Amino acid sequence: MTTTGEEPERAFDHSEVESRWQSAWDEADVFRIDDDATDPEYVLAMFPYTSGQLHMGHVRNYTITDAFARFERMRGEAVLHPMGWDSFGLPAENAAEERDTNPRDWTMQCIDQMRDQFVEMGFGYDWEREIATCEPEYYQWNQWLFKQFREAGLVERQAAELNWCPSCETVLADEQVEEETHDDGAVDVCWRCDTPIDHREMDQWFLTITDYAEELLDALDDLDGWPNNVREMQRNWIGRQEGASVAFEVGEYGDVDIFTTRLDTIYGATYFSLAPGHPVAQQIAEDNDEVAEYIEMAAQADEDELDVTSGVFTGEYATNPATGDAIPVYVADYVLTDVGTGALYAVPAHDDRDHEFAEHHDIDIQQVIEPADDAAVDPEDVDVQAEAYTEDGILVNSGEFDGLTSVAARETFVSEFHGEHRTEYNLRDWGISRQRYWGTPIPMIHCEDCGYVAVPDEDLPVELPEFVHTTGNPLDAAEEWKQTRCPDCGTDATRETDTMDTFVDSSWYFLRYVSPDLDDAPFDTDRASDWLPVDRYVGGIEHAVMHLLYARFFTKVIDDIDLLAGVREPFVNLTNQGMVLGENGNKMSKSRGNGVSPQRLIDEYGADTARLFIMEAAQPEKEFAWSPEGVQSAHSFLQNIYRLTEAFAAGDITFDAESTDIADYVDREIDATAARATEEYEQFRFNHALQAVRELVSLLRRYREATDPDRATFERGLVTAAKLLAPVAPHVGEELWDHLGADGLIVEADWPSADAPVDYETERRLVENTREDVRDIIDTVGIDAPQTITLAVAPAWKHEVVSIAREADNVVPAVMQNQDLQQYGEAAADFAKTLAGRANIDEHLAPERELAALERASWLVAREFDTEVVVQSADDADDTLASQAEPGRPAIDISE
RNA sequence: GCGAGGGUAGCCAAGCUAGGAAACGGCGGCGGACUCAAGAUCCGCUCCUGUAGAGGUCCAAGGGUUCAAAUCCCUUCCCUCGCACCA
Known part of the structure; x- marks a missing residue:
């Protein structure tokens, strides 16, 4: 016991109690779910990265899923609630370096530590389904799936300019690059270590997630169980633009395709612009030193260092297919190599960036769009020389097409100028190569003669060699491991030394829980098809794009290659738990010193x-x-x-x-x-x-x-x-x-049956109002010691009047026409008039129900005022008193 | 700039999708019960006025729809988050 003298004696010793019941659950196997269960409720928390340190975010995340899983279990549901370890990744290598150990031992120690803490928290997992991504039994299926993806045509090896973190010495996916803002602009930095990134040209393995861009985007509309902001973030990330491509003839270099969403403005194209990385720009650079210098300079420049006006005239001219005019060709940094086709025609009159560029380079600005009649802007007020007009409108200065709407023109011009409709996405293919040790080896072999050859299934897994301390990639240094033979021709060959992005591991782990020990497939297809999708998925918002997008991609591919039967989305309902802030309302952090262990x-x-504190604190x-x-x-x-x-x-x-x-x-x-x-x-x-x-x-x-x-x-x-x-x-x-x-x-145990009592809300309101009225009277009048409080229910005829009044449009005549009420004459008429003057007449209980409700609740009043409380029906009550009562509002008499 | 979500009494925070009671709950504050006392627990009060259950003013600001608006619509201001030189 840690009780100090100041605190009250504790009723029980939590450490003794908690460990006792944890053992009891374990012995009774309550969290195990049989393989033959039918469509269980799948409750899942994002598995933790094995840092070894459990923080409040984990506690919250896992308490939420555990509480919900226990709730569903008590309701009689079969519940799948598993736990595992996201245990590959760079931090383990760093930790191993710091502590003079190896990533495996370090990671295993972390897992043991965290598992103990989970047990101590009372989290009820089916530990027989525990998985760890760093085990060959798990990652062999990363390798196998990689091969399956390759056979399905979804793996490419591309030379690409990649984000390179000089500190981590590895390539980073676009998703792993973050923008850090400083006083003098923004810098792209590594998500892990905040080091500013470089760019390097390297050959990498890619999964062509762009093949699924359309479905990944469209299916978001139907994910009703997901928060809007996450869906919006994914929409943003995938970034679809509907447009068209048209060819411009560029001097002696032939046709160059451009992509535009504003084909309606083509008559206003007064110059043409190429990205520094565009092949034609590169060709021009070969004979043009000025262009070559510019491209070199742009390549070196940091993000945001060059503004929109940065660019150089090539001396070449392109032919505008609409006007036949020769327009100057520039190479400009604001044109991005990997957006659209890396080339565009510029319309200074109708695009802000083009406008700024044109002003700076003294290029013509030619208006071709006017506000339509119903636009908020008067055409007279538009001065494209001063500022671009970027809205849709009506074409002008566009030859025979003057008067067309922007929308119509975009359609017409596609065929008119021999272009084609085109949909572009911001989404890039997923580069999964990492020049690190602690990850899944990519199961490829490079042979001088045969090129890249996949490791045959029977040779999987390609296991990691012993860890060696080195400055570069430990796999590259593992000479013996690297040397192998080509599976095709048998000659000497070398293994791929890159490992997979750890997001591959987490893209399908929720499937492995279904059959964690299966050794001839990643998971049991029949069972997974029945048990998936996950019904409730809970985790941090930081995974809104990367993990959740990749997992969706994997699920779709796996379904398409028939390893699943009709599961297109992995997670039906998603919850992003909020942060646990420090006591001062700031983010918990070491530097602030406001962390709570x-x-x-x-x-x-x-x-x-x-658990209780966290769950009570907020949704x-x-x-x-x-x-x-x-x-x-x-x-x-x-x-x-x-x-x-x-x-x-x-x-x-x-x-x-x-x-x-x-x-x-x-x-x-x-x-x-x-x-x-x-x-x-x-x-x-x-x-x-x-x-x-x-x-x-x-x-x-x-x-x-x-x-x-x-x-x-x-x-x-x-x-x-x-x-x-x-x-x-x-x-x-x-x-x-x-x-x-x-x-x-x-x-x-069984969850308590859950029907609210009849008329509960109406009764509660009656009781609360009556209690408040009693208090009000005693307080306002200043009664010190009430002797008897009498509550009298309104007579039945008043209830009848209220019932009629609730239904009738015209209250007074409706009441007066009622045969039964005529005997109450004047009184009924007056009451009807009172009701007619009210905007709204509340629901009320029948007189006998009202009487019973007040009798049930009278002890509360008696207790509060330490007095006798008498509840009477209208018949039993004094006439004067009863006449004051209304349905839902008993008459009150307080005697001193 | 584009997009998403917000702004509710001293503070935190429900209600808003399906309009109908000064607006759940908690914290803090005030008063009372119990107690030698403190703590714990219990009962109230906590926008203004009021000697019988009343009246007034309220849910960022302004306007509108409605018998009726915190809730629906429009405009403006502010906050948080995501994306962004995306053609």
Whole structure:
């Protein structure tokens, strides 16, 4: 125990309790799921990178999935809730260097450490399905899948200018390059070490994800279970532009294709521009020193160093197919080699960049689009010499096409100028080569005669050799490993020394859980087709593009090569959990010194306190700040519910066998709580569900204080609270369950049935309003010691009037025409008039139901004012009093 | 610049998709019960006014639709995030 003298005695010792139940779950195999289960609920958290350090983000992420998995399990679902280790990657190499060990030993040690912590947190995983991507049993299937992709024509070896991190000494995918802004502009840096990146030309293995660009984009529309921002980020990343390509004849170099989304502006093209990397620009450079220098300079320049006006005239001219004019050809850095065709015609009048460039280089600006009649801008106000007009409009100065709309012109011009419709994507192919050791060896062999040859299946896996400490790529230094024979011709050959991007590992791991020990295929196709897609996927927003896009790509390819039967998307519902901020509301970080160690929290307060605090703090998507008060509050709640249950179990509570109105009230609240908590769990709003549980426990305490409770009702309340709490605080849940003398484990118990009581909301409103009115009167009048509070329900005829009034358009005549109400004459008419003046008439209970509701709730009023409360029907009540009552608003009399 | 999501009482934060009660809950603050006292627990209050349940003003700002708007529509301002020399 770590209790200090200042703190109250703890009701139980969390470390003893928690480890005891963890063993019990383990022995009862409660988290194991049979291979023959049919379409289980697949609940998955993004598996952790094996840094060895569990942080609050992990705790939150895994508590969310664990609580939801436990909830579904109690509801009777078969649940697949596995865990594994994203265990390849550069940090392990760095750690190995620092600690004079090797990546494997380091990683394995991290895994053991993290697994222990997960167990301590009470996370219920099917550990028999545990996987680690750094094991040959796993990564051999990366290699096998790579070959399958290759056979499907989805692997290419391309020379490409690549992002190179000089510090990590490796190539980075576009996705791994981040922009860092400084005072003097932006710099591209390595996502891992923040070192500014270089560019290098190298041969690399690519997966042609661009072949799937269209489906990856279109299918986003149907991913309703994904957050909008993630879908939008992927749309952005894939970046589709609908346009057209048209050829311009460039001097002696022949036709050069351009891509444009604004073919309607072609008559306004007054110059032509090539990217520095465009083949024709390179050709021109051979005879033109000025162009050559410019291209060289542009290649050296940092991102953003050259502005839009940077460029050089080549001395060449292109022919505008629309006007027949010869327009000057420039090489300009703002034209990007890998966007479109790397060449464009420029229309200064209708494009901001072209406009700026033209001004700087003194090129003609020719207007060809005017605002349409219905545009917000008057054509007179448009001065393209001053500023580009970039909206669509009506063509002018475009020969016979004047008067066409932009939309029509774009269509017409495609055939007119022998172009073609074309769709371009920003998405680039996925370069997976990494010049590092701790990853999956790419299963290729280079033979002088045969070129690149895949390692035959029977020779897989290509296992990593022993790690050697070296400055370069350790695989390159492993001479013995490198030397092999060509599978085709048998002559000496060398192995590929690059390893795969670790995002390959995580692109299909969710399939491996289905059959983790299978040794003749990556996963069981039938079972995977039944168990997938993942029903609930939870992880950080940082994976919005990379991991989630690659995983979608892999799933589609795997389905296309018939390893899956009709699974096009891996994750149906996605939740990105928010950050856990430091106490001051800032990001937790070492430099700020505001980090909180999960381990210390577990030691001090126990896993359940940590879990409860995190889940109560906010909805999963929202960030929240760490709060010692919140932790304390969660802890004392657990202690309190424990004490209450213990008192019940120990026979410290006196019960009264007679059924009472109070018991009826409590019974209804129990049902309402179960209903509400169930809905909130389903909606992933754990904080709301937990709030309901707290309210129920508080009610049970008040119940006990107010009277000798009914035993069955009180017990049912405790059982319900324990069950509703169990997914979030499972150890305490078991302990409560045990005290309540129930059979088996709460983790396997049935979820409480969840129908809200009849008229619950209306009744609650009636009771709350009445209590407030009583308070209001006592307060306003200044009554010190009320003797008796009398509540009288309105007579049945008034209820009838209200019912009629709710339906009728014209209240007073409708009421007066009613035969039954005529006997109440004047009174009925007056009441009808009152109601007619109201904008809205609330729902109300029938008189006998209203009476019963008030009788059930009267103990709350009696308790609050320490007084007698009498609830009367209209017949029993004094006439004057009863006449003041309305449906939903009993008359109140307070005597001193 | 483009896109996504937001702005609710001292603070945090529900409600907004399906318009109908000054607007759930928590923290903080105030008062009361219990207690020798503190803590824990319990009962209230916490926009303004009010000696019988009332009235007034409210959900970034302004306008509109409606019997009725925090909720729907328009405009403006501000915040957070993502993308961005993308032709």
